[in-house]
Amino acid sequence: xxxxxxxxxxxxxxxxxxxxxxxxxxxxxxxxxxxxxxxxxxxxxxxxxxxxxxxxxxxxxxxxxxxxxxxxxxxxxxxxxxxxxxxxxxxxxxxxxxxxxxxxxxxxxxxxxxxxxxxxxxxxxxxxxxxxxxxxxxxxxxxxxxxxxxxxxxxxxxxxxxxxxxxxxxxxxxxxxxxxxxxxxxxxxxxxxxxxxxxxxxxxxxxxxxxxxxxxxxxxxxxxxxxxxxxxxxxxxxxxxxxxxxxxxxxxxxxxxxxxxxxxxxxxxxxxxxxxxxxxxxxxxxxxxxxxxxxxxxxxxxxxxxxxxxxxxxxxxxxxxxxxxxxxxxxxxxxxxxxxxxxxxxxxxxxxxxxxxxxxxxxxxxxxxxxxxxxxxxxxxxxxxxxxxxxxxxxxxxxxxxxxxxxxxxxxxxxxxxxxxxxxxxxxxxxxxxxxxxxxxxxxxxxxxxxxxxxxxxxxxxxxxxxxxxxxxxxxxxxxxxxxxxxxxxxxxxxxxxxxxxxxxxxxxxxxxxxxxxxxxxxxxxxxxxxxxxxxxxxxxxxxxxxxxxxxxxxxxxxx
Amino acid sequence: xxxxxxxxxxxxxxxxxxxxxxxxxxxxxxxxxxxxxxxxxxxx
Numbered sequence: 001x002x003x004x005x006x007x008x009x010x011x012x013x014x015x016x017x018x019x020x021x022x023x024x025x026x027x028x029x030x031x032x033x034x035x036x037x038x039x040x041x042x043x044x045x046x047x048x049x050x051x052x053x054x055x056x057x058x059x060x061x062x063x064x065x066x067x068x069x070x071x072x073x074x075x076x077x078x079x080x081x082x083x084x085x086x087x088x089x090x091x092x093x094x095x096x097x098x099x100x101x102x103x104x105x106x107x108x109x110x111x112x113x114x115x116x117x118x119x120x121x122x123x124x125x126x127x128x129x130x131x132x133x134x135x136x137x138x139x140x141x142x143x144x145x146x147x148x149x150x151x152x153x154x155x156x157x158x159x160x161x162x163x164x165x166x167x168x169x170x171x172x173x174x175x176x177x178x179x180x181x182x183x184x185x186x187x188x189x190x191x192x193x194x195x196x197x198x199x200x201x202x203x204x205x206x207x208x209x210x211x212x213x214x215x216x217x218x219x220x221x222x223x224x225x226x227x228x229x230x231x232x233x234x235x236x237x238x239x240x241x242x243x244x245x246x247x248x249x250x251x252x253x254x255x256x257x258x259x260x261x262x263x264x265x266x267x268x269x270x271x272x273x274x275x276x277x278x279x280x281x282x283x284x285x286x287x288x289x290x291x292x293x294x295x296x297x298x299x300x301x302x303x304x305x306x307x308x309x310x311x312x313x314x315x316x317x318x319x320x321x322x323x324x325x326x327x328x329x330x331x332x333x334x335x336x337x338x339x340x341x342x343x344x345x346x347x348x349x350x351x352x353x354x355x356x357x358x359x360x361x362x363x364x365x366x367x368x369x370x371x372x373x374x375x376x377x378x379x380x381x382x383x384x385x386x387x388x389x390x391x392x393x394x395x396x397x398x399x400x401x402x403x404x405x406x407x408x409x410x411x412x413x414x415x416x417x418x419x420x421x422x423x424x425x426x427x428x429x430x431x432x433x434x435x436x437x438x439x440x441x442x443x444x445x446x447x448x449x450x451x452x453x454x455x456x457x458x459x460x461x462x463x464x465x466x467x468x469x470x471x472x473x474x475x476x477x478x479x480x481x482x483x484x485x486x487x488x489x490x491x492x493x494x495x496x497x498x499x500x501x502x503x504x505x506x507x508x509x510x511x512x513x514x515x516x517x518x519x520x521x522x523x524x525x526x527x528x529x530x531x532x533x534x535x536x537x538x539x540x541x542x543x544x545x546x547x548x549x550x551x552x553x554x555x556x557x558x559x560x
Numbered sequence: 561x562x563x564x565x566x567x568x569x570x571x572x573x574x575x576x577x578x579x580x581x582x583x584x585x586x587x588x589x590x591x592x593x594x595x596x597x598x599x600x601x602x603x604x
Contacts, residue, residue, distance in 0.1 A: 071596065081589040085582045213603025220596035233593070268578065275585040279592050 001146060005400030012183060012404040013411075017164050020176030024168030030443045033169035034101050034423050035261030044178055045270025048257045048416070050277065051177035053247075054184070056138035056410035057383070059285065064305075064382035066289025067296075070212075071220035074283050075231040079240025083248060084275030086241075088268045091249050091493065096264045101427045102420075103255040103489070110492040112500030113432065118507060119488055120428040123252055124421060126481040128453060131417040132460030138410045139461065142403070144308045145387050151462055157410055158458035165415045166451045170256060170423070173415045180408040187405035188288060190398060191390065195291035198393055200298055207343065208294040214342060214349040215297075215356050217290045220283070246486035246529065253420040292389050297339060303328045304366050305381040305388045313373045324366050331359050418457065422450030480518060483532020484510035490533065491540045498540045501547050506540035 001009070027033050036044070065073050098109050104123070108116035139153035164172050196205055212218050222232045248254045248271075258267045303325050304310040314321040335355035342352045367379035390402045426446040434442075488507045491498050498506075514532040517523050523531065 074596070078589065078593065081585045085585055089578070089582065210603050213600065218600045218603050220600060221593055223597075269581075272581050272585050276588055279589060283592070283596075 001399055001403070002396045004396045005403070008397050008400030009404045009407075012401065013160070013407060016176055016179045016183065016408060016411075017160060019179045020164050020168060020172045023175035024172035027167075027169050027171060028443075030426070030439050030446055031261075032171065033443055033446050034256075034427070035259075036170045036174035036257075038261045040174060040260045040262045040266065042266045042269030042273060044174055045258050045260055045262075045267060046273030046277070047181045048174045048177045048260075049248075049254060049270060049274045050281070051181050051184075051409075051412040052253055052257050052416040053278075053413070054409055055134050055413035056406045057134075059184070059188075059406050059409050060138065060141050060383050060386060062282070062285045063289030063292055063389075064385035066217070066286040067293045067385045068382055070217035070290065071283065071286045072222060072231045074220050074279065074286055075222065075233055075236030076240055077244075077279050077282050078233065078236035079238065079242070080244045080278050081275035082237070082241050083244035084271045086245065087248055088271050091489075092258070092267055092271065093264065094493070095255070095259055096267070100259070101256075102252050102424050103250055104252070104424065104428050107488065107492060107503075111488075111503045115488060115500055115504040115507060117428060117432075118504065119250075119485055120252075120424050122481040122485055122511070123250075124424060126478050127251065127253060127417055127421055128456055129460060129477050131414055131421070131453070131457040132464060134410060134414045134417065135457055136461035136464040138406055141383055141387060142406070144306060145384060145391065146403075154458055154461045157407065158414075158454060158461065161411045161414045161418065162451055162454035162458075165418045165422075165454070166447050169446070169450075170260070170419050173412075173419045174257070174260060176415065177412045180412040183401075183408050184405050187401050188285065191394075191402060192284070192288050192291065194394055194398070195288060195295055195389075198295045198299065203298060208291065211297060211339065211342075212290045212294055214352055215293075216353070217293055220286075242486075242533075243482075243529070246482050246533075250482075250485045250489050251420075252424050253417045256420045256423055257416060289386065292386065295389070295393075297335065300329070300332050302388060302392075304363075304370065305384040306370075306378070307384075307388065309370055309377060309381070310366075312377075313370050316373055317369065320369055324362065324369070328359075328362055331355070331362055335359060414457070418450050418454050421453035422446050425449040425453070479528040480514055481511070481532075483514055483529040483534075484536050485532075486529070487533040487536025487540075490537055495537070495541055498544045499547075502540050502543035503536075506536045506543055509539055510536035 036048070062073065095103065095106060098106055100106055100109075102120070104116045104120040107119055135154050135158050136150075139148075139150050139157060142148050142153055143150040164176060168175075196208070199205065199208055209218070223234075224232055225234060226232065258270055260267065260270075302310075303321075310321065335352070335358075338352045338355040342349055367381070370377050371379035387402075387406075390399055394402065423446065426442060426449055430445050430449075431437075431442065437445075484507050487510050488503055491503055491506065510532045513535045514528045517528060517531055
């Protein structure tokens with residue numbers, strides 16, 4: 001990166017942090033630290049909810065995913081607007097009526113304290129580990145592309161986030177996220193404009209969209225009922241609804257965003273804003289990836305977008321890499337001719353599709369060589385496509401802005417995670433044990449626990465490189481906890497007869513079932529969510545019947 | 561710090577207004593899905 005890029009990057013990030021610090025000054029009570037504020041408006045809540053879900057990897061991976069597979073990933077978000085409506089209509093009023101700080105307080109109100117604390121513990125473990133990944137993943141990509149040391153990137157990214165989250169609490173998180181979203185939106189619009197401007201003279205935007213359509217990149221809806229296809233209309237609507245309800249309804253990093261301290265109407269409008277904007281926003285990011293794909297149909301793309309990895313392979317297998325590069329040049333020229341022929345007669349696309357299939361086969365061959373050349377090397381380069389495109393084609397200054405977009409996204413998602421981890425620690429564990437502690441002490445515990453969780457996340461990120469296939473590992477870890485968490489909330493909301501003892505043991509059984517399936521079974525990890533939820537929802541009423549027969553006393557409100 | 565948020569409940573806007581907003585969110589989703597379906601067929 002040039003000096004101008006560094007200046008843009010540092011000024012943008014410093015400006016965001018200064019804005020957050022200025023807007024969140026005067027946080028002197030625990031209430032002010034845990035809440036974004038009574039004066040918060042719905043658009044701040046909406047932007048904050050969107051920013052919390054959009055991590056750095058969203059902006060690194062999603063355009064690359066569209067480059068490879070087209071718009072189909074958007075279907076994953078089809079359940080989200082429905083989830084926002086259900087949340088606004090059913091769950092949000094309950095949280096507001098109980099005036100809770102964390103989602104888990106509801107579980108004590110509905111069941112008992114041990115069910116609350118067990119579920120809160122599941123959240124702390126899963127979110128604590130995930131926040132480590134939220135730091136490590138962008139640091140890994142930035143280090144590979146820009147040559148930054150991973151360890152330093154982890155610590156700088158983590159330290160800046162920890163400082164403003166600890167100082168300004170939830171208010172700083174929300175205010176900073178509005179500025180971060182502004183930078184992200186501006187950066188993405190500029191990136192889209194740049195991609196369109198890179199189309200050669202005589203090749204219009206309309207031609208680009210047609211070319212993407214001819215090569216199958218515009219399929220955003222797959223109405224087939226195939227279960228072996230990851231993203232279809234139905235898996236998006238049903239599976240997506242399940243995942244988004246679990247995430248937005250029971251994950252404190254989101255619950256804290258919309259239970260911001262203002263009136264119910266503002267929280268509702270904020271959630272509905274998310275429901276209205278999320279699908280178009282994801283579609284726009286995917287369409288940006290499609291435009292990058294179109295540019296690389298007309299301008300030679302790299303053989304492999306993770307250049308550092310390819311150079312390592314070249315050192316050990318120079319002849320193989322040279323041969324692949326020569327074939328790549330030849331296939332690109334062949335495809336360019338096919339595009340010219342297609343432009344002359346747009347209805348005749350089969351030759352074009354065959355030329356593209358040969359290029360894709362060569363990319364796979366290159367990935368296979370990368371994988372076999374070094375143990376642990378990643379054969380996929382999709383996460384590197386967008387950043388490589390930016391570095392190769394954007395002018396000075398704009399590169400710094402786009403790196404600021406990626407770091408802003410990392411900081412916004414992570415600050416919300418740290419704030420929620422600190423809030424859950426103090427509200428669900430410290431406060432019940434020390435109900436008479438002075439507010440100044442509770443505030444200090446909240447700040448220190450936020451900082452401690454930040455250090456745990458950075459430490460995990462620092463050692464993450466020791467794990468093989470880290471993203472897969474952390475995805476599996478996340479899926480180990482979400483199912484039972486959603487299950488116990490669903491039991492609370494919809495199975496009125498189930499009381500505390502049955503809910504607690506059903507949740508424990510759900511967690512054991514998931515851990516057993518992970519240890520001994522061959523179930524795909526996404527199904528752990530369904531399994532854990534189903535065990536809790538299925539077992540809780542049965543246990544309730546058993547416990548009701550064995551004990552004549554009611555089991556509501558029992559405290560341990 | 562209070563165990564619960566001390567802020568009392570405020571009056572909610574009328575229910576039918578929320579119903580219209582919910583319909584807007586779901587309607588937008590239906591239009592987006594239909595739009596994507598048409599886009600793919602037009603540029604196939």
